[in-house]
Amino acid sequence: MTQAPPDIPMRALFDAQYQASRAQIDVPLAVRRDRLKRMRALINTHGAALADAVQADFGVRSPQLTEVADFLVLRALLGDLEKHLAAWTKPQRVKTPLYLKPASAYIQRQPLGVVGVIGPWNYPLQLTLGPAATALAAGNRVMIKPSELTPHSSALLAKLLHETFEADELCVVQGGADVAHEFASLPFDHLLFTGSTAVGRKVAAAAAANLTPTTLELGGKSPCVIDRSVNLADAALKIAHGKLLNGGQTCIAPDYVLLPRGMEAAFEQAFTAAVQRLFPTIAGNPDYTAILTERHQARLQSLVADVASQGARVVTLGQGGQTAGAPLNRQMAPTLVFDAPADSRLMAEEIFGPVLPVLVYDGMDDAVQYINERPRPLALYWFGTDHIACDRLLSRTVSGGVTVNDTLMHIAHENLPFGGVGESGWGAYHGEAGFLRFTQQKPVMVQSRFAISDVFYPPYGAKFDRVMGLLKRWL
Numbered sequence: 001m002t003q004a005p006p007d008i009p010m011r012a013l014f015d016a017q018y019q020a021s022r023a024q025i026d027v028p029l030a031v032r033r034d035r036l037k038r039m040r041a042l043i044n045t046h047g048a049a050l051a052d053a054v055q056a057d058f059g060v061r062s063p064q065l066t067e068v069a070d071f072l073v074l075r076a077l078l079g080d081l082e083k084h085l086a087a088w089t090k091p092q093r094v095k096t097p098l099y100l101k102p103a104s105a106y107i108q109r110q111p112l113g114v115v116g117v118i119g120p121w122n123y124p125l126q127l128t129l130g131p132a133a134t135a136l137a138a139g140n141r142v143m144i145k146p147s148e149l150t151p152h153s154s155a156l157l158a159k160l161l162h163e164t165f166e167a168d169e170l171c172v173v174q175g176g177a178d179v180a181h182e183f184a185s186l187p188f189d190h191l192l193f194t195g196s197t198a199v200g201r202k203v204a205a206a207a208a209a210n211l212t213p214t215t216l217e218l219g220g221k222s223p224c225v226i227d228r229s230v231n232l233a234d235a236a237l238k239i240a241h242g243k244l245l246n247g248g249q250t251c252i253a254p255d256y257v258l259l260p261r262g263m264e265a266a267f268e269q270a271f272t273a274a275v276q277r278l279f280p281t282i283a284g285n286p287d288y289t290a291i292l293t294e295r296h297q298a299r300l301q302s303l304v305a306d307v308a309s310q311g312a313r314v315v316t317l318g319q320g321g322q323t324a325g326a327p328l329n330r331q332m333a334p335t336l337v338f339d340a341p342a343d344s345r346l347m348a349e350e351i352f353g354p355v356l357p358v359l360v361y362d363g364m365d366d367a368v369q370y371i372n373e374r375p376r377p378l379a380l381y382w383f384g385t386d387h388i389a390c391d392r393l394l395s396r397t398v399s400g401g402v403t404v405n406d407t408l409m410h411i412a413h414e415n416l417p418f419g420g421v422g423e424s425g426w427g428a429y430h431g432e433a434g435f436l437r438f439t440q441q442k443p444v445m446v447q448s449r450f451a452i453s454d455v456f457y458p459p460y461g462a463k464f465d466r467v468m469g470l471l472k473r474w475l
């Protein structure tokens with residue numbers, strides 16, 4: 001290619017990838033390994049510059065946070081792909097049932113072709129490069145559309161990826177909602193979208209027109225259930241960490257707490273101590289991520305103001321940013337909300353900020369009912385030592401993923417598929433589940449020359465009846 005990818009129209013980039021994917025379907029292991037190696041080298045060489053770009057996007061977001069939440073997860077994902085690639089790429093032999101013997105059979109794992117990846121702004125590196133690396137490992141070509149709300153990191157990511165990969169291997173298309181809609185309308189072989197449930201519906205509709213299968217990694221309200229058997233100090237610290245990481249702008253952050261009635265004062269005290277320990281100050285603290293934009297901050301503030309006007313008790317922990325217009329103004333103080341009405345906007349919308357409503361329940365049945373009356377959440381957290389109570393709650397609720405006695409951590413476990421269910425999404429990636437998401441599992445049956453399948457052929461007669469009689473008893 002003579003033109004640089006940014007100057008090539010989106011459709012032409014797609015066409016080049018499409019043709020390349022059809023010209024080389026059997027993508028050698030060495031090529032896949034090399035693509036992963038280049039991805040790893042990019043992170044290793046340019047990690048600091050990328051983290052600085054993310055910092056510039058948010059105003060305040062520490063490079064250490066990007067190191068742990070974007071790069072550590074990515075490195076784990078890459079390491080897992082590199083380790084298992086050979087085994088996952090191999091044809092998988094399957095057993096052949098007696099009535100089909102002596103035939104043999106296997107599943108051939110092939111790339112799907114061209115995979116589209118649309119990313120959100122909250123973890124702009126992990127949530128674009130992670131799916132892209134998985135799709136590359138499975139032998140696909142990849143086009144990424146990062147968020148327009150993180151212009152610094154999206155532009156740097158595009159520049160670095162275009163220096164590292166051929167445009168028909170991996171390329172980036174930048175732009176806002178119009179570009180994103182056009183992108184989602186390309187006839188990809190698979191489209192992975194990470195973002196809000198509302199936009200996910202549009203993406204699914206655009207993809208359906210091409211019969212493009214999708215993986216939708218969406219959001220929602222993830223409950224955090226506290227059992228009476230809890231160690232409250234420990235739980236509050238882990239909940240505060242999960243809630244306040246990245247200023248609460250995490251898809252799997254605990255959205256609200258379900259607390260046994262009577263524990264409100266103890267929880268408030270424990271959570272306040274936890275916040276103090278993690279973030280002794282808020283405004284000006286380089287570890288405490290700012291809300292991305294003033295629009296996002298205004299939405300959060302209005303959620304809190306509305307619920308306060310409906311009679312909820314709002315507890316602000318620490319002093320948020322003060323300077324109008326400056327990034328520090330968007331460091332929103334951690335906020336606990338007690339007695340939020342069930343029909344408030346705070347309890348209807350995904351919060352996506354450092355505001356934690358605490359709802360009380362009388363018995364576990366109430367908590368289960370509350371969860372099951374709402375859309376299925378992306379994550380669910382449970383805290384306590386009563387394993388029977390934990391098993392009962394987990395077996396009676398359905399969520400995308402679960403961490404018991406901590407928050408967020410299931411996303412870092414590569415042997416667990418990561419994804420949502422219902423309104424929090426469909427499909428999953430990470431580990432072998434991700435590899436298979438971007439793989440055609442082609443069943444191949446190899447007939448034996450000693451096969452007796454002609455017993456099923458017409459003309460039907462006594463021999464057919466005898467064989468069918470035998471099979472009816474067997475099967």
Ligand code: NAD
Binds near residue numbers: 199252
């Ligand atoms: P968003 O849905 O507003 O935007 C995500 C991406 O979609 C952006 O790149 C945007 O340009 C693109 N987009 C906008 N309109 C589009 C259209 N019509 N067609 C196709 N694409 C379009 O989400 P966001 O605000 O960037 O991210 C926050 C949301 O993402 C939250 O709901 C959060 O829970 C969710 N999220 C989910 C996960 C997960 O893994 N499940 C991870 C991170 C964030």
